[in-house]
Amino acid sequence: MNSKETKKIAAQDKIPSIQKFIYGLGAFVNNLLGAAIGGMLIVLNLGLGMNPALVGLLGALPRLTDALTDPLMGYISDHSKTKWGRRRPYIFFGAIAAGIVFALLWQVPRDQSESFYFWFFLIGSVVFYLAYTVFATPWVALGYELTPDYHERTSLMAVQNFMGQIAWLTAPWFLWFMQSDLLFDDMIEGAGWLAIIIGAFTICVGILPAIFLKEPLSKSAVDKQINSDDNEVASAPKVKKEEFPVGIGDFFKGFLATIKFKPFLRLCAATFLVFNGFMMVSSFQTYVIIYYVFGGDQALGAEYAGWSGTVSAISTFCVIFIVTKLSASLGKRRAFYTVTGISMLGYALKWVCYNPDYPLLLLLPPVLIAFGLGGLFTLMGSMVADVCDFDELKTHERREGMFGSIYWWVVKLGMAVALAAGGILLNVTGFDVALGGEQTADTIFLMRLFDVVIPIVTSAIAIWMLKGYPITEEKAHEVRQELEARKQR
Structure with a gap:
């Protein structure tokens, strides 16, 4: 085939525009949460007077746990078998959990010590990032499965990248909103209300990909994996597939490679x-x-x-x-x-x-x-x-x-x-x-x-x-x- 020719996308491989839009909503939620948790940390310094170095640690330490939780969540999602699919249950409940935890995280008790605020936000942030990972990692994986066509995948990723950027249009105004004298008594109150708004939006919009998108490749992929596993172990000693150490070994082997x-x-x-x-x-x-x-x-x-x-x-x-x-x-x-x-x-x-x-x-x-x-x-x-x-x-x-x-x-x-x-x-x-x-x-x-x-x-x-x-x-x-x-x- 001539290199300049464009392969026509098969009808069954095309993703309807509305489904691309719904998947893109996941990108908006994903970026909004990432921008909010980072951009709102300035409140801890300007609003609560915390040492900037401690504020920086609060931004850094919880993210280090993602070194394990992100690949592990991807592995768990890949090997899940439910009637709703491998990704959608995690996206649904992850969005709800992330929205609730984020809203609660910024309901800050007043007149506490710097040490109290540090541990309050450190523990709360770790819990938030766990919920965030449960939502985001399967959502990313779902995008790879919506179509097997190379060019249609590119089109899907272009839509989600474009929609994800919309979050950065709103994020720069968070500080202005939180310290508005017309709306709030102080920056701390503003942060609390902003977190509630973001949390509610995360729940309402973040669950939409789980509700309206399907996993067209998931069933066949799971069936293929089951058949492959059966063929491989047919002549080997019988070992239960759900045995946990086998999964751990596969996980770390792929990770190291x-x-x-x-x-x-x-x-x-x-x-x-x-x-x-x-x-x-x-x-x-x-x-x-x-x-x-x-x-x-x-x-x-x-x-x-x-x-x-x-x-x-x-x-x-x-x-x-x-x-x-x-x-x-x-x-x-x-x-x-x-x-x-x-x-x-x-x-x-x-x-x-x-x-x-x-x-x-x-x-x-x-x-x-x-x-x-x-x-x-x-x-x-x-x-x-x-x-x-x-x-x-x-x-x-x-x-x-x-x-x-x-x-x-x-x-x-x-x-x-x-x-x-x-x-x-x-x-x-x-x-x-x-x-x-x-x-x-x-x-x-x-x-x-x-x-x-x-x-x-x-x-x-x-x-x-x-x-x-x-x-x-x-x-x-x-x-x-x-x-x-x-x-x-």
Whole structure:
């Protein structure tokens, strides 16, 4: 077949637009929860006066548990057999649990010690992330099963990526909402009501994929697995399939094989660096805007920070389409170099555009910075899919679930490390919330310096990491041909 011909999608493989939309709602809920739990932590410092380093730890420590729970949840979901499917029960009850726990987490008792607040939020956050994992991991897996067609899967992922970005349009306004004098007595009360709204939305919308989507491949996949298991053990000593140690052995075998695959590790490292650099200064820049650009005016600073985030989200929508074109013309790796370089220019512009005399200029850098994350999550998903093919060629196994869970754990790890490091860096600058707009000149300088330099350095290292990535367009085509030929033998 001519390489320029487009394979027509079979009617039975097409996903109706309404089902793509419903799956995309899961992306909106997923991103909204991720943005909320990170963005609302600033309340612990500005509202409760907690040490920024402790606030950073509260953002980091619960996410480290995902190193085990994410792959384990994927494994459990893969091996579940219910009349409702392997994914949908977890999505349904996970959304309800995550919504309830998140709402309760921010009903903060008043007049308690810093130690009490630390343990209150640490324990509550761990419980929340467990519920979050029960929802999110099977939801991601469900997307792989909605159609067997390669191009229709791409269409589905484009819809969910686009809808997931909508969450970032609302997230920048959380701080403005929580400290609104017209609505609440203080920021703590505002956080409590915002958490209730987000929790209720999570429950009402998060259960929709479980209710209205089907798992067209799940039954046949389970039947095939059962038949395969029966054939394999026919001549072996009889062992109960539900015996737990067998599952544990399979889990760790697949886990270790995945984390040893070098092309995949390069993608994980590049993602960690780009995302970590962005997240480390994402809350940091709010302090720069409030205390440098607006001299400590929290209300005005929060409003402009909200507009900056909105501009960034809108720009990311556009970037998704631009990156797709760049990838087709330059290849995925060179497209990554290009968009990451543009984002580095955006970070550098902060030094000039964060100007107390011209505050509107701070809306310019987000337009360029959006190329970083917009390009990252448009390109990396496609590159991980190429890695799965390359891995199959070498191992004769398909491990999309394990690759996906580990990759997204790296993203979460980047957020955890960034939140912890951000709090430490804020302490290093000498920032004192009690001083308000009277921060020292050295503090303001270090805040601005970290805000600009750190993401530039991490992005540059990410570009260097991908120089050794071996899967070019030509190599991916060769791998695909060999896999197809193997199926015919």
